[in-house]
Amino acid sequence: MFGVTMHATDDATPQGPRHERIELRRPAHVEHPETVDLAAAIEILNSSELGDEIWAANNYDPDLEA
Amino acid sequence: MSDPQGQPSGGAVIVDDRLALFAALGWLPREPGVEIVTTYAWQQRLLGAFVAPRATEGQLQRLAATLGASAATALEAGGHPDPALLTIADPRATAIDIARMRVTGANPLAAETIAAAKQLGAIVRFSPRNSTGHVVDHVLAADLDFAIWDPVEKS
Numbered sequence: 001m002f003g004v005t006m007h008a009t010d011d012a013t014p015q016g017p018r019h020e021r022i023e024l025r026r027p028a029h030v031e032h033p034e035t036v037d038l039a040a041a042i043e044i045l046n047s048s049e050l051g052d053e054i055w056a057a058n059n060y061d062p063d064l065e066a
Numbered sequence: 067m068s069d070p071q072g073q074p075s076g077g078a079v080i081v082d083d084r085l086a087l088f089a090a091l092g093w094l095p096r097e098p099g100v101e102i103v104t105t106y107a108w109q110q111r112l113l114g115a116f117v118a119p120r121a122t123e124g125q126l127q128r129l130a131a132t133l134g135a136s137a138a139t140a141l142e143a144g145g146h147p148d149p150a151l152l153t154i155a156d157p158r159a160t161a162i163d164i165a166r167m168r169v170t171g172a173n174p175l176a177a178e179t180i181a182a183a184k185q186l187g188a189i190v191r192f193s194p195r196n197s198t199g200h201v202v203d204h205v206l207a208a209d210l211d212f213a214i215w216d217p218v219e220k221s
Contacts, residue, residue: 017197017206018213023220027092030134038219041132044125045084045217046194 078103078188080155080179082196083112085215087126089152090143091133093217096150103188105178106157109144116141125195155182167204176204183210191215 030036078101081089086104088094094102104112115126116137123131130140147153157164160181167177179201183190189211192202197214205212 017202019194019216020191020213021218022191022215023095024088024093024217025095025220029092031136031139032131032134034134035131036134037132041129042217042219044129044132047125 077101078186080104080183080186080188080190081108081215082192082201083108083115083126084129084193084195085191086112086147086152087129087140087144088133088217090147091130091135091140092151093133094151101153101186102151103153103155103182103186105155105175105182107174107178109154111175112144113141116144155186157181160185172204173200176201179205180208180210184208189213193217 024038026036077099080103081094082104085094086102086108089102089104096102112126115124116130126140127137130137135143143151155178157178160178163181163184164174164177167180168174172180179190182188183205190205191212192214194214194216196202202212
């Protein structure tokens with residue numbers, strides 16, 4: 001149903017879930033278009049960086065780190 | 067729910083916090099008849115990143131900024147999403163199923179994701195950052211249609 005925007009890829013491994021690509025579409029309105037950096041957004045999305053989403057010690061539950 | 071290529075054939079897609087942010091800000095493609103849904107637990111995780119007192123900028127805040135949204139806009143979009151872009155599965159509708167999973171060891175993210183997917187007959191798609199760990203282990207064990215969405219810039 002996502003048509004050409006989503007593609008199954010063949011990079012699934014026995015150790016992990018399969019991956020699909022999904023093409024992002026720029027919305028009609030962007031509040032600060034001058035700050036849009038999709039490459040950076042995708043990099044953040046792929047980042048394995050840990051820690052700075054642990055926003056407050058009293059909210060930190062290691063089980064919630066999916 | 068999906069064709070042989072793993073593509074949704076309609077219905078709903080349950081997404082994690084990062085994909086929910088993309089959806090709420092209007093960056094995920096919208097297809098007729100396909101609803102993008104996240105759970106209350108994922109929504110809370112998303113919102114927490116924007117309301118917590120913090121000295122440094124977190125990943126979700128940086129993500130919003132790179133999508134051209136202020137923190138206030140991202141908070142509003144995630145807190146009161148446009149239903150055409152993103153809906154929140156009501157955990158009260160599946161409270162008993164969630165409770166059953168919680169007592170057997172599933173955390174709220176996992177339990178709500180699985181319960182919502184089963185209730186809606188939905189597929190489950192997470193961002194690469196959430197491709198391993200407790201929630202994925204439980205989703206895979208629940209035999210749901212699950213994959214990682216790797217966002218790419220439309221060419």
